[in-house]
Amino acid sequence: MIEEEAGIVFNRQIADKTYHMGLESPRIAAAAKPGQFVMLRVFNGIDPLLRRPLSICRVGGDGIFYLLYRVVGRGTAIMSRAVKGERLSVLGPLGRGFKLPPPGDRSFLVAGGIGIAPLISLSQVVDKDHMAFLVGYRSAAEIIPAEQVGADTSVSIATDDGTAGHRGPVTELLKANVERAGEGRAIVFACGPLPMLKAVAALTSKWNIPCQVSLETSMACGVGACHGCAVKSSSGQKKPYHHVCQDGPVFDADTVDWGRL
Amino acid sequence: MTEIQPDLKTSLGSLTLKNPVLTASGTFGYGQEFSSLVDPNLLGGIVVKGLSLKPRAGNRPPRTVETPCGMLNAIGLANMGVDAFVEKRLPLLRELDTVVIANIYGHTIDEYGTVAARLKGVEGISAIEVNISCPNVDGGGMAFGTDPDISARVTEQVLKKADKPVIVKLSPNVTDIRAVARAVERAGAEGISLINTLTGMAIDIETRLPRLANISGGLSGPAIRPVALHMVYQVVKAVRIPVIGIGGIMDYRDAPEFLIAGAKAVQVGTASFVNPRASLDIVEGLKAFCQGHGITAIDEIIGTMRLR
Ligand SMILES: Cc1cc2nc3c(=O)[nH]c(=O)nc-3n(C[C@H](O)[C@H](O)[C@H](O)COP(=O)(O)OP(=O)(O)OC[C@H]3O[C@@H](n4cnc5c(N)ncnc54)[C@H](O)[C@@H]3O)c2cc1C
Numbered sequence: 001m002i003e004e005e006a007g008i009v010f011n012r013q014i015a016d017k018t019y020h021m022g023l024e025s026p027r028i029a030a031a032a033k034p035g036q037f038v039m040l041r042v043f044n045g046i047d048p049l050l051r052r053p054l055s056i057c058r059v060g061g062d063g064i065f066y067l068l069y070r071v072v073g074r075g076t077a078i079m080s081r082a083v084k085g086e087r088l089s090v091l092g093p094l095g096r097g098f099k100l101p102p103p104g105d106r107s108f109l110v111a112g113g114i115g116i117a118p119l120i121s122l123s124q125v126v127d128k129d130h131m132a133f134l135v136g137y138r139s140a141a142e143i144i145p146a147e148q149v150g151a152d153t154s155v156s157i158a159t160d161d162g163t164a165g166h167r168g169p170v171t172e173l174l175k176a177n178v179e180r181a182g183e184g185r186a187i188v189f190a191c192g193p194l195p196m197l198k199a200v201a202a203l204t205s206k207w208n209i210p211c212q213v214s215l216e217t218s219m220a221c222g223v224g225a226c227h228g229c230a231v232k233s234s235s236g237q238k239k240p241y242h243h244v245c246q247d248g249p250v251f252d253a254d255t256v257d258w259g260r261l
Numbered sequence: 262m263t264e265i266q267p268d269l270k271t272s273l274g275s276l277t278l279k280n281p282v283l284t285a286s287g288t289f290g291y292g293q294e295f296s297s298l299v300d301p302n303l304l305g306g307i308v309v310k311g312l313s314l315k316p317r318a319g320n321r322p323p324r325t326v327e328t329p330c331g332m333l334n335a336i337g338l339a340n341m342g343v344d345a346f347v348e349k350r351l352p353l354l355r356e357l358d359t360v361v362i363a364n365i366y367g368h369t370i371d372e373y374g375t376v377a378a379r380l381k382g383v384e385g386i387s388a389i390e391v392n393i394s395c396p397n398v399d400g401g402g403m404a405f406g407t408d409p410d411i412s413a414r415v416t417e418q419v420l421k422k423a424d425k426p427v428i429v430k431l432s433p434n435v436t437d438i439r440a441v442a443r444a445v446e447r448a449g450a451e452g453i454s455l456i457n458t459l460t461g462m463a464i465d466i467e468t469r470l471p472r473l474a475n476i477s478g479g480l481s482g483p484a485i486r487p488v489a490l491h492m493v494y495q496v497v498k499a500v501r502i503p504v505i506g507i508g509g510i511m512d513y514r515d516a517p518e519f520l521i522a523g524a525k526a527v528q529v530g531t532a533s534f535v536n537p538r539a540s541l542d543i544v545e546g547l548k549a550f551c552q553g554h555g556i557t558a559i560d561e562i563i564g565t566m567r568l569r
């Protein structure tokens with residue numbers, strides 16, 4: 001765990017309400033693994049007070065790590081106005097990231113909107129010949145140009161309103177892809193809004209395919225000190241609650257009590 | 262010219278702290294969570310997360326929400342239980358060269374005593390801090406700490422079972438905190454710490470849901486500092502035992518405020534979430550503050566508020 005001031009290398013809008021930021025921190029960049037996150041201090045005063053959790057979207061070889069974020073409130077709005085050269089305090093890398101599948105296994109990466117962020121870094125390390133990257137958006141205006149944020153692979157898109165790609169939920173794309181792939185070992189990695197994650201968890205459980213999900217909760221500390229980031233674990237787990245910042249944010253889908261999320 | 266090294270030592274009854282900065286219960290885990298960023302040996306002390314007799318899962322999420330200049334929490338005193346703490350976490354804490362204080366609570370007066378008894382003879386714990394802000398099961402859910410008589414009985418029960426100095430941590434959710442302070446002093450407490458969180462709530466106006474699943478929670482952070490400071494000032498004037506000030510202390514400028522009001526030491530809570538090194542920065546800042554003001558020992562400023 002490292003805490004340091006990282007300089008903003010760039011910060012630009014790349015889709016509706018969605019921004020891409022590069023931060024220079026060779027130590028964090030060197031230590032980060034796909035699926036981990038940072039706690040970013042977006043403001044140096046006391047209001048807003050707390051740090052914001054953000055996934056490490058990608059790491060460059062140049063000591064820079066990248067964030068992809070959507071403006072949903074005050075903290076992310078402040079972030080969107082930050083300019084090159086400013087320095088922000090970053091705490092990270094934090095949490096447990098994705099467990100990588102053995103080479104040869106088929107990987108299905110499923111994102112809903114901004115949930116693409118942690119999956120970008122994963123897409124760089126899994127076997128590209130056996131990978132499908134599926135992303136759902138509400139509408140075409142939200143589409144995050146994946147190649148601009150470091151996904152060196154093609155991405156299949158679904159939109160709720162049919163303005164781009166497949167019309168319908170991204171889980172329909174997942175179904176079609178899994179069916180097309182046929183037999184053989186496979187694994188699903190998912191990040192996105194809760195209803196989407198629930199649907200993916202239900203499908204993979206039905207298919208008996210392992211699934212790892214990246215979860216979000218409100219977080220005060222990000223390091224396991226406050227016990228604030230609890231999610232109910234499924235029966236049979238050692239602890240009644242997981243702590244997303246330490247035990248996650250990535251979990252095996254069958255260890256989470258989806259009915260109580 | 263070498264700078265004079267000010268003496269930051271402070272005493273809390275029979276305890277001596279190397280400096281007046283401790284971490285507050287529930288905000289620094291069991292002392293290890295931040296250890297790669299903060300060397301706990303440089304702190305005056307660590308107060309560990311509240312310990313109960315049995316492990317507790319805690320409240321349903323969401324458990325925290327940010328509010329103006331602060332946050333609400335309804336963790337529900339989630340913890341591993343006193344026995345697991347002694348077995349699993351204390352061994353690492355024991356190696357530290359700083360004061361470790363165990364924060365405890367119970368659901369009945371007896372249970373407070375039982376938790377204290379479990380810490381009897383246990384090495385590596387310098388004192389017990391009794392959290393009397395939690396709901397009193399026998400008393401219908403009202404916090405023990407809102408009633409001076411019950412607060413005194415909890416204190417007596419812990420003293421009867423404990424073999425370590427007992428500090429009682431007061432709840433600010435009362436009409437007159439001095440009455441509770443005097444009651445626990447009479448009951449034999451060696452020190453008083455305050456304040457715990459102030460009860461509050463927040464509502465999401467779109468969904469009309471409370472932002473915390475528990476509906477209400479405890480407010481902490483800089484938003485509560487003026488309230489905390491005033492209560493510390495009131496209690497210092499009402500009792501003779503040492504007082505530890507807590508509430509919204511963010512940096513080295515906030516800490517002397519509490520010391521000048523009469524606190525012998527301070528605890529840093531929510532600030533550690535914002536700046537994990539806050540407690541250590543405050544120790545360093547206090548040193549510089551003393552140097553800048555020609556103060557040779559931090560003792561010199563305690564309780565020195567001047568009157569207009
Ligand atoms: C481990 C982890 C990784 C994350 N990674 C990313 C990421 O890579 N990119 C990204 O854009 N976001 C990410 N998030 C979510 C991000 O932390 C929140 O969107 C952010 O904290 C909101 O801050 P704010 O001040 O802008 O909004 P606030 O003022 O705190 O909230 C404003 C509104 O946003 C809503 N909101 C708050 N938190 C979330 C949330 N987690 N998801 C959706 N809505 C929320 C609130 O309900 C409220 O209505 C992540 C969260 C976690 C826990």
Ligand SMILES: Cc1cc2nc3c(=O)[nH]c(=O)nc-3n(C[C@H](O)[C@H](O)[C@H](O)COP(=O)(O)O)c2cc1C
Pocket residue numbers: 220226228285286287288310311312334336338364392430456457458480481482483485507508509510528529530531532
């Ligand atoms: C997440 C969280 C958990 C806490 N848990 C405890 C606890 O277990 N026992 C206790 O006595 N106080 C607990 N507190 C209260 C703090 O120790 C402190 O009294 C309070 O937060 C005010 O200080 P601050 O404004 O510096 O945070 C907790 C506070 C927070 C924010």
Ligand code: FES
Pocket residue numbers: 218219220221222223224225226227228229243244245246
């Ligand atoms: S956010 Fe504090 S324990 Fe996870």
